[in-house]
Amino acid sequence: MRRILVVDDEFPIREWLTHVIRNNRPQYEVCSAQNGLDALEQMQMQLFDLIISDIRMPQLDGIGLFEQVNRLHPGTGIIVLSSYDDYLYVRSAFKHAAVDYLLKAEISESGFLATLDNFFDKRHGDDVRVRQGEALRTLVQSPADSREDMARLTASGLPLPSSSYFLFLFRAAKPYIPCNGQVNMLFCAPIEPDLYLGCACLDTVPSMLIQYQEQHAFLDELKRMNDCELLLACSLQQHQRTFTPMIRLLYNHRTIGFYHKKYLLLSTAKEPDVVFFFRRYVELLNAIGTREPQTIRTALDSFLDHVEQTMFTDLPRLQFAAVKILDELYLKLTDMDMEVLARMSQSFSSRVQSCADITAYRQLLSHEADALFTRYHTSAKSLSSRMKKAVTYIDEHFAQPLTLNEVAALIHLNPEYFSRSFKKEVGSNFNNYVNEVRLQKAIQLVTQTDKKLFEIAEECGFQSFSYFSKRFKEMYGGSPYTLRSSTKEDP
Secondary structure (H helix, E strand, O other), X not given: OEEEEEEOOOHHHHHHHHHHHHHHOOOXXXXXXXXXXXXXXXXXXXXXXXXXXXXXXXXXXXXHHHHHHHHHOOOOEEEEEEOOOOHHHHHHHHOOOEEEEEEOOOOOHHHHHHHHHHHHHHHHOHHHHHHHHHHHHHHHHOOXXXXXXXXXXXXXXXXXXXXXXXXXXXXOOOOOOOOOOXXXXXXXXXXXXXXXXXXXXXXXXXXXXXXXHHHHHXXXXXXXXXXXXXXXXXXXXXXXXXXXXXXXXXXXXXXXXXXXXXXXXXXXXXXXXXXXXXXXXXXXXXXXXXXXXXXXXXXXXXXXXXXXXXXXXXXXXXXXXXXXXXXXXHHHHXXXXXXXXXXXXXXXXXXXXXXXXXXXXXXXXXXXXXXXXXXXXXXXXXXXXXXXXXXXXXXXXXXXXXXXXXXXXXXXXXXXXXXXXXXXXXXXXXXHHHHHHHHHHHHHHHHHOOOOHHHHHHHXXXXXXXXXXHHHHHHHOOOHHHHHHHXXXXX
């Protein structure tokens, strides 16, 4: 019989938890205590497999109780109850062998029971994790060309990914693994003392951008709750053959820091090529984070030069990197709505996949970046009062016919002088800027409304649909039909 002790100074909470266990899990024996001292007294009379305890209690609080339990009964499991979501405070509990935590404001009967079952299932599965850890240790220490990898991992009981997955490597004395959101946890096993390798899937998330967000949320919580050094490799490619090479790559090159502010992807090309590629990729994402066009331009050129010079041909890797780069550029240099960006991400992906060679790949990234630099340059730079008036007028009247002469007259400048000054200050000539403003509005209407495309072209100030379509393709690499189709395909 497994014994559980519920400790809480709030009578309703204590009684409700006790009631839920007795009514739904008769295989568990449950007792209750009103504070830490009461709990310790009961533990002198009998041993418990699991302590479920509040943190803030009179006489002896939860942290004090956990210290004593850890000293006197180190094999006892601990689940923390908290009335507030304080990661720093709850994390201190994990340093005293806590295995999970529950927020009182969010706790439900089904969620509470699932937490109990997960705890005891985990205890039962410790021997399985030991076998999994041994198999992973053998994997990372064996030659890279071993043909027995998958068979060895399967025999150890490791659940292998059937589709998209990501791997994460981290240090923790006793790891806490989040189990919320869209992440489907496959395994987490030790491969060295305090060093754990985990694998998780995101099989049901349609948008690449949403996949990033779900991964970020999971890894942020993992890092917070374990206060750990986190190293990461992830893949969105649906190839099981990439699994074992990526495990080796992550483990063997962990010293270069695969964890970053943004969570990055590794692939299965030859290891030296991947490592060098990865470093240039990190440098570029860091540069994008500065929001400085010149810095970004330099890093982008360096990244693309590296791709060309090394003849890097891992197309899945290149495709992922390109979409991620474009996403980050739009996130940092525009105020585009996240939902719209998610739609754009789908368009980016299809356009990148159509790149037949490195030249086309470079042209696409450079063209997109240049257009964004122009827009950001305009919004970020301190323009002269006259040029600011001109830009504001264009932004507010883009749907109307606009001519250079008309706007020049508005700010009392000679058309030729206005044209030169506009390009110098704004970073783009007059006609290109007007079209960029119109296309930005068109993107929103294409992705967020059911308006007909010719109506959108007219509403955004284009004189003909053919001209609208031409400029759209030049800017975004695909037709408005393509973007509309990808929008409709999303649930």
